[in-house]
Amino acid sequence: MFYSPRGIPNLPDLTHPNELIEFGSKLLTVLGVLALFILALGIVIALLSIALRRAEPEQAIFVGEWVVRYSALLRGCQHGVVIVAILVSGFFLCSTLANRYHHWEQDRVVQVAQSVAGLRLEQAAPQVRYVIEEPYTYTTTVKGKPVQIEDTRQVNRWLALSSSDIEVKIDQIPNLQDRRNNYRIDFAADYKVTNSLAEAEELFFEVREPYSYSLLQDFRVEREGERLNPTNPGNYSFPLRLEPGQSTSFRVTYQAQGGPRWIYTAGKELVSNFRLTVQANFPKADFASGIAPTETKVEGKSTVFTWRFEDNVSVLNPFGVFTATDPVRNTGVIPRLLLLAPGLFLWWLLLLYLSVPLHLRNLMIAGGIFFACLLTLTYLSRVMNAQLAWTGISLVLLVLVWGLGKTRYTSSAAVVCTIAGAILPVFGLLVPYTGLTLSLAGLLSTVWLAVRNWYGLWQINLAD
Incomplete structure (x- = not known):
C-alpha cells in the first residue's frame, strides 16, 4: 500500500487559499499596529513641540532633538519595513516552493517504488x-x-x-x-x-x-x-x-x-x-x-x-x-535550503549594509534578485545537478551585483559580500560538507568586515 505524497507538515503554503487569506489578515493587523504606533509617536512629539514653543531654550533643544530622532526613525522605518516585507514575502515564497519540491520528491519515490512493487x-x-x-x-x-x-x-x-x-x-x-x-x-x-x-x-x-x-x-x-x-x-x-x-x-x-x-x-x-x-x-x-x-x-x-x-x-x-532501480539520492536538500533562505538573505544583507552604501531602491532590487535566483535554482535542480545549476546562477548574480556600486571599490566590495554571504552559504547547503563550507563562508565574512572596518582597506566614499 502506497500513501499519496504530502507536503511538509505545519509549513505555510500559498497554494492553499485558506492559508493565504489567514496570512493576509494577520499581515494587515501587524501593519495597522505599526502604523498606529508611528502615528501616535509623531502626534506626541508634535503636541510637545506646540506646548513648549514659548519655553526655555533648553526645552526647545530637547524637543528639537526628539524631532530629529523621529525623522531618523521614520527613515530607518522605511528600510525596516522594506526588509520585513522582503523577508516575509521570501519566507512564504520559499515555504511554498519547499512544500511543492518535497511533494515532487515524494511522488518520485512513490513512482520508483510502484515500478518494482507487487507480489513475488x-x-x-x-x-x-x-x-x-x-x-x-x-x-x-x-x-x-x-x-x-x-x-x-x-x-x-x-x-x-x-x-x-x-x-x-x-x-x-x-x-x-x-x-x-x-x-x-x-x-x-x-x-x-x-x-x-x-x-x-x-x-x-x-x-x-x-x-x-x-x-x-x-x-x-x-x-x-x-x-x-x-x-x-x-x-x-x-x-x-x-x-x-x-x-x-x-x-x-x-x-x-x-x-x-x-x-x-x-x-x-x-x-x-x-x-x-x-x-x-x-x-x-x-x-x-x-x-x-x-x-x-x-x-x-x-x-x-x-x-x-x-x-x-x-x-x-x-x-x-x-x-534494481536507480537510488533516489539527495532528497530534502532543496527544501532545507529554501527553509533557511530568509536567514541567508539576512546574512548577505548585513554584509552589504556594513560594506557599501545601500539605498532603498537597491535594497528592493537585491532582495528580488536573491529570491529570483533561488526560484530558478529550485526548478533547474529538477532537470540537472543542483550544484552545477547554482554555479551558473552565481555567475549571473555576480555580474548583476557588480552594478550595485558606482566605483570599482564599491563594486568589488559588493562582489566580496555576495560571495561570502550568498554564494558560499547556498553551496554549503547543497554539498555534503555543509558545516565546513558554512564555516569557511562565516570566516570569510568576518575577515572581510575586519579588513574593511578595522584596517581601513577598501575605503568607500559615502557620497557614492
Missing part, C-alpha cells in the same frame, strides 16, 4: 515423500480408570533430491496500467530422485505450482519423458516405487506471469548436485535474498546468474532475481 513469483522445490508407520502411546479412560493404549500411526518422511538442474528465462513486461514491470517466466527443471533407504518404498514426487502468479500455462510434469497427469486438478503428487539405490528423473516445465521478482526456495532442505541458471533478459537485473551467485555473466542486455553446489548444502534464504 515464488517457486518451491519439489519434495519426495514417503510414509512409515510409527508406534505411539496415548492414554484414555475405561470405566473411570486411565488406560495406556499402544497403537501405530502413519508419519510422513522426506528424501532429499539427488540432483537439481534448473533453467529459467525471465522477460520484463511493462504494465502501463499501474506503472509496474511484471515478469514473464519460462521455467524448465530436471530432478533426479534416488531411493537411499535400505528397502523398497512407495514414494511420492510432489511439486507445487508457483505462488502469486497472474497467469500460468503449459504446466507439465514428466517422468523419464512420459507426461504425468494429476489425479485431482491442482494436486501434483505422483506415486512411484523404487528399489534401494534405484533412481528416476522428472522434468517440470511451465510459463507464468507475475510480479517483478522471482525466487526459488529450497525449503530449508539440504541440496546437492544443484545448479540454477537464471537468464534475465532486461537491464538492471540483480540477485535477491542475499545469496550471491556462483557466476554472473553479462550477454548484451541480458544477465545470466548461476548458482552451483556440488555437495550437501543447507540453504535458508531463497535464490532470486529482481529489477
Whole structure:
C-alpha cells in the first residue's frame, strides 16, 4: 500500500487559499499596529513641540532633538519595513516552493517504488515423500480408570533430491496500467530422485505450482519423458516405487506471469548436485535474498546468474532475481535550503549594509534578485545537478551585483559580500560538507568586515 505524497507538515503554503487569506489578515493587523504606533509617536512629539514653543531654550533643544530622532526613525522605518516585507514575502515564497519540491520528491519515490512493487513469483522445490508407520502411546479412560493404549500411526518422511538442474528465462513486461514491470517466466527443471533407504518404498514426487502468479500455462510434469497427469486438478503428487539405490528423473516445465521478482526456495532442505541458471533478459537485473551467485555473466542486455553446489548444502534464504532501480539520492536538500533562505538573505544583507552604501531602491532590487535566483535554482535542480545549476546562477548574480556600486571599490566590495554571504552559504547547503563550507563562508565574512572596518582597506566614499 502506497500513501499519496504530502507536503511538509505545519509549513505555510500559498497554494492553499485558506492559508493565504489567514496570512493576509494577520499581515494587515501587524501593519495597522505599526502604523498606529508611528502615528501616535509623531502626534506626541508634535503636541510637545506646540506646548513648549514659548519655553526655555533648553526645552526647545530637547524637543528639537526628539524631532530629529523621529525623522531618523521614520527613515530607518522605511528600510525596516522594506526588509520585513522582503523577508516575509521570501519566507512564504520559499515555504511554498519547499512544500511543492518535497511533494515532487515524494511522488518520485512513490513512482520508483510502484515500478518494482507487487507480489513475488515464488517457486518451491519439489519434495519426495514417503510414509512409515510409527508406534505411539496415548492414554484414555475405561470405566473411570486411565488406560495406556499402544497403537501405530502413519508419519510422513522426506528424501532429499539427488540432483537439481534448473533453467529459467525471465522477460520484463511493462504494465502501463499501474506503472509496474511484471515478469514473464519460462521455467524448465530436471530432478533426479534416488531411493537411499535400505528397502523398497512407495514414494511420492510432489511439486507445487508457483505462488502469486497472474497467469500460468503449459504446466507439465514428466517422468523419464512420459507426461504425468494429476489425479485431482491442482494436486501434483505422483506415486512411484523404487528399489534401494534405484533412481528416476522428472522434468517440470511451465510459463507464468507475475510480479517483478522471482525466487526459488529450497525449503530449508539440504541440496546437492544443484545448479540454477537464471537468464534475465532486461537491464538492471540483480540477485535477491542475499545469496550471491556462483557466476554472473553479462550477454548484451541480458544477465545470466548461476548458482552451483556440488555437495550437501543447507540453504535458508531463497535464490532470486529482481529489477534494481536507480537510488533516489539527495532528497530534502532543496527544501532545507529554501527553509533557511530568509536567514541567508539576512546574512548577505548585513554584509552589504556594513560594506557599501545601500539605498532603498537597491535594497528592493537585491532582495528580488536573491529570491529570483533561488526560484530558478529550485526548478533547474529538477532537470540537472543542483550544484552545477547554482554555479551558473552565481555567475549571473555576480555580474548583476557588480552594478550595485558606482566605483570599482564599491563594486568589488559588493562582489566580496555576495560571495561570502550568498554564494558560499547556498553551496554549503547543497554539498555534503555543509558545516565546513558554512564555516569557511562565516570566516570569510568576518575577515572581510575586519579588513574593511578595522584596517581601513577598501575605503568607500559615502557620497557614492
